[in-house]
Amino acid sequence: MIDFEPKYITFDCYGTLTNFQMGQSARELYGDKLDPAKMDEFVEFFRGYRMDEILGAWKPYRDVVVNSVRRTCERTGVPFDEATALKIYEAVPGWGPHADVPEGLSRLASKYKLVILSNASDDQIHSNVGKLGAPFHKVYTAQQAQAYKPLQKAFEYMFSQLDCNPEDVLHVSSSFRYDLMTAYDMGIRHKAFVNRRHEPLNPYYGVNEVSGIPQLASLLGL
Structure with missing residues (x-):
């Protein structure tokens, strides 16, 4: 179980939620x-x-x-x-979600505010988010932040917009290189690695490894 009540669950989109092709x-x-x-x-x-x-x-x-x-x-x-x-x-x-995503997100959205921080353009991301099957509180893009992950500036933009701190969120990604290493450096204590098999697990960065979004929901008691 994840013994933490986040103000927001923040997600990478492409690769983690959307099937990156x-x-x-x-x-x-x-x-x-x-x-x-x-x-x-x-x-x-x-x-x-x-x-x-x-x-x-x-x-x-x-x-x-x-x-x-x-x-x-x-x-x-x-x-x-x-x-x-x-x-x-x-x-x-035109890319849609991984098969596990709609069920898992709908369970998480029943209790938590869900947020996306994506290396995306504004004219594309909403088509992908609309296919995920759950409501999102906010969707932030690299275009809005004027910076791509793994740069800390992208995360700083999100925290500024949400008016919260790194310790307030649970950040979820399938990538250490783009997300979880930077999240570690920024002091995001609570992190989940969705193992989509395109990057290996690296326990050094203090993540909860899950096979999909439903398992994440289960770890949060949903």
């Missing part, structure tokens, strides 16, 4: 240009460049995706076409 989209668009091993390499480079693109000054998420595809194409010798890269960005609003 950036790699799959890349495979669909570039799979006919590379053999399977090279395609796996392409997806990994694309993942790394997306992280690299968000660590500086804020830029629109469209540019993050397109720049990451361009750099990946240059790295792997695949011809770059901006219109093809944009198809990956344009697919984002």
Whole structure:
């Protein structure tokens, strides 16, 4: 059990709640240009460049995706076409939740105020949130914060908007690199790692590991 009553439960969205399909989209668009091993390499480079693109000054998420595809194409010798890269960005609003999410969120929403802090653009995120099956108290984006996670500025924006402190929230994510390491550094004591199998558990950061959102609800007595 989690022996804590948060003022807010704050969530990462893409990957944690929404089924993140950036790699799959890349495979669909570039799979006919590379053999399977090279395609796996392409997806990994694309993942790394997306992280690299968000660590500086804020830029629109469209540019993050397109720049990451361009750099990946240059790295792997695949011809770059901006219109093809944009198809990956344009697919984002159609992504739906992981199968466990609507049930778990509806249980949590019966008692707690739910908040999203997402590396998203304002013109896309609400389509994804609308598919999650539960009401959210607030939805904050990198565009609003003018900073992407893992930068602390993104979390600071959320705390300022909510008028609360790090110790008031339970932060939930499937990513240590984007969320949970920064949450630890900021003094967020209560954290949950949703193990979606795209990052390994790292116990050093003091998280409650759960397999899905229903298990999180159970740990909170719901």
